Amino acid sequence: MDINFSEAELAFRDEVRAFLKDAWNEELASQAKQPGSYKDVQVAWERKLNSKGWAAPLWPVEHGGAGWTPTQSYIFENERAAVGAPDVSPFGLKMVGPVIYSFGNDAQKERFLPRILNADDWxxxxxxxxxxxxxxxxxxxxxxxxxxxxxxxxxxxxxxxxxxxxxxxxxxxxxxxxxxxxxxxxxxxxxxxxxxxxxxxxxxxxxxxxxxxxxxxxxxxxxxxxxxxxKGWTYAKSLLAHERTAIAGVADSKRNLAEVKKLAAAEVNGGRAMIEDPIFRQRICDIEIDLMALEFTELRVLASMSKGNGPGVESSLLKLKGTEIQQSIQELKLDLAGYFGTVVQDGASNEQVGHDFGDVARRGFMMSRAATIYGGSDEVQKNITAKFVLGL
Known part of the structure; x- marks a missing residue:
């Protein structure tokens, strides 16, 4: 989606790109591919963000937030996803942090918020x-x-x-x-x-x-x-709205879909690249249309939040459609892997038996099955939408 950025926004984009080039360097990106490295990589990455003041862009400035506009948040998320840098671990920065600064007392804010920002607590x-x-x-x-x-x-x-x-x-x-x-x-x-x-x-x-x-x-x-x-139910609903907004994963879905296109251009079936197969192309187009519509909805939610509003029932729409799109992309990737996306026996690697992305595709597909369950199942999100959006 093309957006006409102002000169100040273009300058911010350049700043983000420069930061990412230095912070998400080859060493950290390589470490992220190693088994069992998730927590260490996340902590190192989030501390780099915090040192820049960018760990929690949507938090109020007085609590350590970056004070970004919705457009700045949009720019950062897209640039981050484009280079393959991970999103922050959501539980501290996107979920309990907002609950603490919204409903906690001063002592709790002073005790927990700085440690959440610097990934000192998991x-x-x-x-x-x-x-x-x-x-x-x-x-x-x-x-x-x-x-x-x-x-x-x-x-x-x-x-x-x-x-x-x-x-x-x-x-x-x-x-x-x-x-x-x-x-x-x-x-x-x-x-x-x-x-x-x-x-x-x-x-x-x-x-x-x-x-x-x-x-x-x-x-x-x-x-x-x-x-x-x-009164915890009130606080829980506030947290779930933040969680569901985060689960939508628009920027990461854009990057993952771009990766599928790249793989499809290299994957030959029946004498032609899969990217030229009309049915496969139609599946990609359908996802792109849905993803663009979801992106516009996410921008509206960000604009509302920048005015001091919390994420509303739109968060259910974001979560519902966002996770469906994630599953569709993973299914496309698994289809590209074909037979090589099946379970590898006897400890053999995918490099030995076929596509080097086959095992990743299979694991991603399997993990994505849970996306429409966690954070509130599809059925729950549809009920919320029916009640509060459609008035049924």
């Missing part, structure tokens, strides 16, 4: 439970007051990267009276506390992304409660 999200996924309000993890502490018992599941985390933002039940949503509180938990067990869950892509987290008599200081007791 956060995970304690929302879903074995019996409370899409119906999150039915959660049962209980926090009982005992003097200056809450004693927490229960379990969370599908907890992304909890194996790396030293902090969790967590929804707990502090009351069983009234509607289920009315008895939920939002609390910050030190993951090194006694009584916490993290059990790995290996997903169909063969990776350890997810975990089950068990709480047994875990004592958490009352000072870690965000806002008021039993």
């Amino acid at each position: 956060w995970c999200q304690g929302y879903s439970e074995p019996g409370a996924g899409s119906d999150l309000a039915s959660l049962k993890t209980k926090a009982e007051r005992d003097g200056d502490h809450y004693v927490i018992n229960g379990a969370k599941i599908w907890t992304t990267l909890a194996q790396h985390a030293n902090w969790m933002f967590c929804l707990v039940r502090t009351s069983s009276e009234g509607k289920p949503q009315q008895g939920i509180s939002f609390i910050l938990i030190d993951m090194t506390s006694p009584g916490i067990t993290v059990r790995p869950i290996v997903t169909i892509d063969g990776e350890h992304h997810l975990n089950e987290v068990i709480f047994e008599e875990v004592r958490v200081p009352v000072e870690n409660l965000i806002g008021e007791e039993n």
